[in-house]
Amino acid sequence: MGRIGERGDTLTTICWFRRDLRVADNPALTAAAAAGPVVALFVVDEVLRGQGAATRWRMEGALEALAADLATRGGALVVRTGDAAEVVAQVAAEVHADEVHANDWPEPSRIASDRRVATRLTGDGRRLILHCGHLLVPPHEIRTGSGGVYKVYTPFARAVRRHGVPAPLPVPKLDWAGPPASDPLPDMAADMNRGADVLARHAPPAGEAAALKRLDAFLGRTEGYTQRDRPDRPDATSGLSDALAVGEVSPRTIWAAAERHLHDPARAQAAEKFLAELTWRDFAWHLLTEWPTLPVKEWRPEFAAFPFRRDKADETAWTRAVTGEPLVDAGLREMFVTGRMHNRVRLAVASYLTKHLLIDWRVGLDWFADALIDWDPASNAMNWQWVAGSGPDASPYFRVFNPATQAAKFDPKGDYRRRWLWGWDGSDSDDARDYFEAVPRSWGMESGDGYPDAPVVDLAQGRRRALDALATMRQAQPDVDADSDAEE
Template sequence: MSDKSPVLLWLRRDLRLSDHPALTAAVESGRSVIPVFILDPQCETLGAAPKFRLGLGLEHFGKTLEQRGSRLILRRGDALTELRKLVDETGAGAVFWTRQYDPDAIKRDTATKEALREQGVEARSFGGHLMFEPWTVETKTGGYYKVYTPFWRAVKTRDVEAPLAAPSTMNPPQSWPASDALEDWRMAAAMRRGADVLRPYVQLGEEAAQNRLAVFLGEKVDKYNTTRDLPGVDGTSCLSENLALGEISPHQCWHAGQRALHEGKGDAEVFLKELVWREFAYHLMHHTPRILTENWREEWQAFDWNEDERRAEVKAWKQGRTGIPFVDAAMREMYVTGRMHNRGRMIVASYLTKHLLCHWRIGQKWFEDCLIDWDPAANAMGWQWSAGSGPDATPYFRVFNPVTQLDKFDKNRDYTGRWIAEGMQDPSDTALSYFDAIPQSWPMAADDLYPDPVVDVADGRKRALHAYENRGF
């Protein structure tokens, strides 16, 4: 095909212009660039909140491209089928994309690359979603890392590529192919009335992500090691939402964090470690994809988890009605904002898997449905870490006490007051908004009595330890 033939830029979780290797390569080829997003079967199965957030991200990025004289072409169906159609319609001679690392994406992308090349179309994948490709980080014996701290030591002094600038121009094709209308995809349908409640908490796009990073490193990072554990304090970067859809790159975050560290902001290293924790999750997903669906530690395969999601205590956990304020506040924060504070994530996960002895997959699936910052690798590793079944996991005998944890990290009850309305004389607007977001079928109201604990904290801990000891852990 002619060197003047267009390049299809197949977008996935990389909705940005700057530090976008695939986009940069397409532009530098001197050919016209046609940005494309395909709502394929993998996207169709996204949970309610991630799909809603993806729809918003696509709408925003489409407008960004239009401001640059470009467009975002939307297609729905099998990825290879739609790409082939676009090749035929546009005469494109190449398809470029950013790599993804979950097993289904690898299978899809490998087959797509082989099929396009057989057709005579140049097919190239690029990095950009991670700082370190998972296969490039090895132990001294040539294996993969199973513990975070050695992984951190192995990569902390590695060179990370400097972020690429956004292209100054993008050559449009002589004519644009047809595009689906985003509204026809109904990306918010599963959110129902919750979409309007959650929408104000979303910060869309590359500019918002860069602003978040700048504010965090300029105003918050000095006390990050302390404030990141305080759910009632605005002390975290909140960048997971934007990293999940590639509205900012980890390279950009890393270099900005390094600058802050060199400026004397010591807690910036804690932020850098969190970025590497994300890399570690992808490292494990690449080398042991079973982490997504099975107990990573084989000895946990025989553990008798409760797997019945219809159980009353599981429903209470999902609805934020366990009678444990820290757990309930965190679950309600997620339902209203699409995010949950990191300390809250640890508490609710420990409570479900240890106090209630429920399978971590129940929690993993609920988070898949409710988080706008959902990430397959981070979600799986986080749940298995909390349950004790994963790599570098919290010890099985460490059962977080959600009552003492609240006393330690939310002394003034700022967090629980923000998210729990029952029993409050003057409930906060955020607490009341939860009842506007939940399904009408949930029998809950702000003037209800706050429930008694579904499981006593001390009794739940004893039951968990007894179950673990009987399994020989």
């Protein structure tokens, strides 16, 4: 028997799914299930429509999988399109829900939207209740001894360990309310055109079950994580970032599973490193929560005066992956074809844009946001500012990654570059050819064109120009720390 409202109706509870498209360790779903018969809702709203094409495409797969999963559990996913405040209030009225439960996703546009939804529901005598289901630990629970915010990763990570990561919640027992009418799931990435067909061939299968299978498979080979910097060994890392980005698996589930390996001497070192990487994700959200402008504004104010170049030709060469710098182009092509890019290559690609080409990090951040299926606003912003030297706990700007040295070290036989660069070193790989099918026709690129034989910038000259730009910024602001040049 459910709860009865003032007008004698049986009250229901809404679980409003957002980037938490799973049933296990889903605090909002668990709380909704505990309160009464549940209506599962997803809203194609203004926040989602403002996100990049590849992440919307990835969401669509995750939603289809969630809808199928809920159906096997006797439920139904109700999809509605429109302004979040209007839609949620409307559905709540239709199903006599007094509470709407959702997992927090503390990104600025979602926070603003949630405020409007909460105000609208309160006006109707209902409540929006937010839960922390996106992170290992809620950001406000990790504070320095003096109550401040951690700006440096290592003490933050230590504080997370001291705090402890809560155990994941099991799938709750679900009692469903009769669902209201649902819109058909819209084509959320119609703007991708033919790129979507290529992604469909290369992206991993969507859905919670598939994500848990991927986690299991990774845990069977954790010791290989010591090779995580090798893009020519794609199985060395977990490949879970896109599942985390749409919430098919929770970080706490991953943490609990990997933590068990800490007791196995053969795997402990690799598991420790893996947990540390997962903690970087929390750190990024910790920073974004405190500094909501992280994706748009340099965290270190002195970088506002950094003399970035506006060079459309170089920018186009970078976005179209024809810079002539093989590791950089291979990474950008991998991203266009698969929606992902190896972390070591992301570092090289980002460093090349902001240093050798001297182009603003926001150009790269936006490009990644549109092309990554694992787009995460906090990780993307923190990492771009890390590479550009303008972020908290960032790599100093003078640390210029040399893409040729990086390639020799981390892709020694060229396997990664041959996989993604048609025509480079005799490559005729199918994956490399797929790039030309994925790019817009308006770019006029054909695989027969081969690979550029000259780079857009000489590496030594590009590096020197970048360090001169840094010196110019420092001259304008002499109180900024000066360090020695370094290269890796």
